[in-house]
Amino acid sequence: MFAALVVACFAAFIITQRLKHTPTAVQSFKLTPIFSPTPTGHIKAEQISFKLAKADEVTVTILDSSENEVATLVHDRSVTRYKQFSLRWNGRRGVAHSYTVLGGADGTTIVVSHNTGKPAPEGEYRVRVSLREQHRSVLSPSSFMLVRR
Numbered sequence: 001m002f003a004a005l006v007v008a009c010f011a012a013f014i015i016t017q018r019l020k021h022t023p024t025a026v027q028s029f030k031l032t033p034i035f036s037p038t039p040t041g042h043i044k045a046e047q048i049s050f051k052l053a054k055a056d057e058v059t060v061t062i063l064d065s066s067e068n069e070v071a072t073l074v075h076d077r078s079v080t081r082y083k084q085f086s087l088r089w090n091g092r093r094g095v096a097h098s099y100t101v102l103g104g105a106d107g108t109t110i111v112v113s114h115n116t117g118k119p120a121p122e123g124e125y126r127v128r129v130s131l132r133e134q135h136r137s138v139l140s141p142s143s144f145m146l147v148r149r
Helices: 002-021
Strands: 026-031 046-052 056-064 069-079 085-089 098-103 109-114 123-131 136-139 144-146
Touching: 026 123, 046 056, 046 123, 056 085, 069 085, 069 109
Parallel strands: 085 109
Antiparallel strands: 026 046, 046 085, 056 069, 056 123, 098 109, 123 136, 123 144
């Protein structure tokens, strides 16, 4: 019995160490802390960026503080691994019917979504990245504020 407990503890230790060194599915999440999509706003679009540990097709969704979907920026867009992928959200609801793809000076891809729904209300929001091939979703570790003043 004692030997079985020692083997089980050793196996748990090895599994824990392996999990600690496995890269997370979505890495380097960056968000603009506050943005104001108004004519007088200093930062008019939310800037979202991340890297993937494994190439996948992603759907990026904006969620309100109650985790209700507010906007979808891209749907099943192919993203390569370990390359920073950036998006811009204009603060409007609904599914983006089109978007513009820009190249950043540092080689990043910037997708500017064109959401045309009603303006989203002031509040706290988070980003959900759904990974199609991995059958999982990752919620941004931090939130951002939309301010309309």
